[in-house]
Amino acid sequence: MGLKLVAAKVCVICVCLGVGWNALLSVSPIDPLPVDLPPPPERVGVLSYNKKLHSALKLAFGQVSGPEDLAVDSEGRIYTACADGWVKRISFASNDSYSSLQVEKWAYVGGRPLGIAFGLHGELLVCEASRGLLNVTQEKVELLSEEADGLPYRLADGVDVGKDGVVYFTDASYKYGLDIHALDIIEGRPRGRLLKYDPATNTTSVLLKELYFANGVALSPKQDFLVYCETSMFRCRKFWLEGPNRGNTESFIDRLPGFPDNIRYDGQGIFWIALPTSWSLLGRTMVRYPYLRHVIVAMAAMAPGVIDATLVKESSVVAVNENGETVALFSYPGITSITAGLRIGEFLYYGGIDLEYIGRLDLEDKI
Ligand SMILES: *[C@@H]1O[C@H](CO)[C@@H](O)[C@H](O)[C@H]1NC(C)=O
Ligand SMILES: *[C@@H]1O[C@H](CO)[C@@H](O)[C@H](O)[C@H]1NC(C)=O
Ligand SMILES: *[C@@H]1O[C@H](CO)[C@@H](O)[C@H](O)[C@H]1NC(C)=O
Numbered sequence: 001m002g003l004k005l006v007a008a009k010v011c012v013i014c015v016c017l018g019v020g021w022n023a024l025l026s027v028s029p030i031d032p033l034p035v036d037l038p039p040p041p042e043r044v045g046v047l048s049y050n051k052k053l054h055s056a057l058k059l060a061f062g063q064v065s066g067p068e069d070l071a072v073d074s075e076g077r078i079y080t081a082c083a084d085g086w087v088k089r090i091s092f093a094s095n096d097s098y099s100s101l102q103v104e105k106w107a108y109v110g111g112r113p114l115g116i117a118f119g120l121h122g123e124l125l126v127c128e129a130s131r132g133l134l135n136v137t138q139e140k141v142e143l144l145s146e147e148a149d150g151l152p153y154r155l156a157d158g159v160d161v162g163k164d165g166v167v168y169f170t171d172a173s174y175k176y177g178l179d180i181h182a183l184d185i186i187e188g189r190p191r192g193r194l195l196k197y198d199p200a201t202n203t204t205s206v207l208l209k210e211l212y213f214a215n216g217v218a219l220s221p222k223q224d225f226l227v228y229c230e231t232s233m234f235r236c237r238k239f240w241l242e243g244p245n246r247g248n249t250e251s252f253i254d255r256l257p258g259f260p261d262n263i264r265y266d267g268q269g270i271f272w273i274a275l276p277t278s279w280s281l282l283g284r285t286m287v288r289y290p291y292l293r294h295v296i297v298a299m300a301a302m303a304p305g306v307i308d309a310t311l312v313k314e315s316s317v318v319a320v321n322e323n324g325e326t327v328a329l330f331s332y333p334g335i336t337s338i339t340a341g342l343r344i345g346e347f348l349y350y351g352g353i354d355l356e357y358i359g360r361l362d363l364e365d366k367i
Contacts, residue, residue: 027298032290035188037234040278041255046326053317053332053350056361063103064088067351067358069158069262070342071116071124078342079106080351080358081113081126087136090358095347107136112178115158115216115262119199120165127156129178133169133197133204145169145197145204155181158216158262162223162241167197168207170214170228182300182307185213185232185259186286186293194228194239207239208249216263218271220322227252227271229260236260236273236320253324258316266343270327270367274350275316277336283310308336317341317350319367328367332359 043049066083073079078090087107093100107124115127119135125144126134132146132153144167146152153171155178160168173191176184184191192214194207208214213231220226224242229235238252258275265271279287286292300306315338319328330348332338337352343363350359 027301028294030183030187030293030297031189032186032293033188034290035232035287037279037284037287038255040234040284041257043257047257047329049314049333050329050331051333052330052366053315053338053359053361056332056348056350056359058357059101059360060088060090060103061357064090064351064358065356066353067340067355068113068353069115069340070264070349070351070358071118072342072344073118073122076344078344078349078358079116079124081109081116083112083353085110085113087113087116087124087126107138107141109134109136109141114156114178115169117159117161117167119161119167125159125161125167125169127159127169129155129157132156132171133159133167133195144199144202145195148193148195148204148206155184157214158229160217160219160226162219164223165199167199168217168219168226169195169197170211170217171195172213172215172231181213183297186297186310188212188232188287188293192230215261216273218263218265221265221267221269227263229263229273231259231261234259234278236263236271251324253320253326256318257329258312258314258318261338262340264340264342268343269321270343271320271322272341272343272348273318273320274338274341274352275318276339276352277311277313277315280310280312283312286310311336315352317348330361330366 067080071079089104089106091102112129113126124136133144135142155172157172158170171193173184190210190212192211193209212233215229215231217228225238225240234256235254236252258278261274263273314333316331337354339353340351342349348361
């Protein structure tokens with residue numbers, strides 16, 4: 001739906017129904033804050049528009065529903081958290097024969113598992129959106145953390161594990177759950193947190209609060225800092241774990257060409273950040289004017305498709321080096337759902353919250 005058409009519909013609905021400010025507020029549950037977003041980056045050089053992911057293979061088609069995040073074990077098998085509550089495991093007999101690929105139901109978590117990362121003992125640490133941080137093995141599912149400082153998580157989202165076994169994870173919002181997470185992003189208030197779970201003491205501490213939709217998290221190769229993504233601000237930031245800046249944050253990458261979701265370090269100098277979508281012109285305009293946000297949210301209550309008009313149909317995975325410089329961008333125009341990019345050897349795998357497969361691109365000499 002084009003911007004003009006949406007604008008026309010907004011006017012028609014407002015005028016015809018005589019929707020006043022108070023009526024609008026009763027339909028729109030948000031409490032919007034004007035957000036001063038930096039301008040989007042120019043799409044030149046490494047950020048040029050492309051369709052590099054169109055040539056990726058689609059693996060396990062129909063056997064994985066909404067593979068939101070990906071993790072790999074020491075034997076090269078890929079794990080993914082699906083919309084049906086299962087963690088599925090994909091094994092390859094060889095990299096050249098897809099007929100030999102096997103998809104197994106590895107462990108049932110229930111709910112909606114999102115971020116996943118391996119712990120030190122073969123267990124998978126899983127962020128289940130509504131419950132919190134889970135320790136998952138084939139034998140059991142154990143709840144490790146469901147709240148911090150007395151505030152329960154509403155949207156446990158991204159996770160990574162340090163070499164010392166400490167678990168870093170995020171809660172994107174303490175107000176809105178996964179089904180209405182778009183409202184958190186539209187509202188523009190910082191309700192996310194970066195959290196640390198220490199298995200030695202079975203305690204969770206808040207490292208940072210008031211984050212803008214805290215999403216993916218990844219430790220640096222030296223484990224001296226971690227990078228966390230703030231989806232609604234189009235940026236990922238560094239949080240120092242060691243050294244003179246310990247406990248401080250600083251910029252890692254700003255003005256990403258889309259909303260950052262999961263982030264993964266590949267052991268070869270590159271952080272891979274998935275960008276499911278971005279604001280369309282309508283979306284950006286809406287963010288600037290709280291009144292327009294109320295109108296869009298009220299309309300979306302009647303026609304959920306309205307939110308789609310605020311988004312751009314282009315998903316990407318961006319490769320960023322340890323200095324926060326973009327080195328490559330792999331895009332898939334036409335979809336809005338790539339939420340994870342994981343490099344294993346010479347392959348870039350991707351998954352997405354609404355996808356029915358896992359993509360695999362042979363990087364060859366592309367990076
Ligand atoms: C998860 O559970 C397994 C098996 O009980 C245990 O070995 C491991 O230490 C646990 N991991 C965490 C992070 O609590
Ligand atoms: C860890 O703490 C949680 C509550 O914060 C509790 O439910 C759980 O039983 C504890 N686990 C262990 C292994 O002590
Ligand atoms: C497939 O390729 C990856 C990385 O290129 C390698 O680590 C893995 O062992 C290969 N798997 C098989 C079954 O050959």
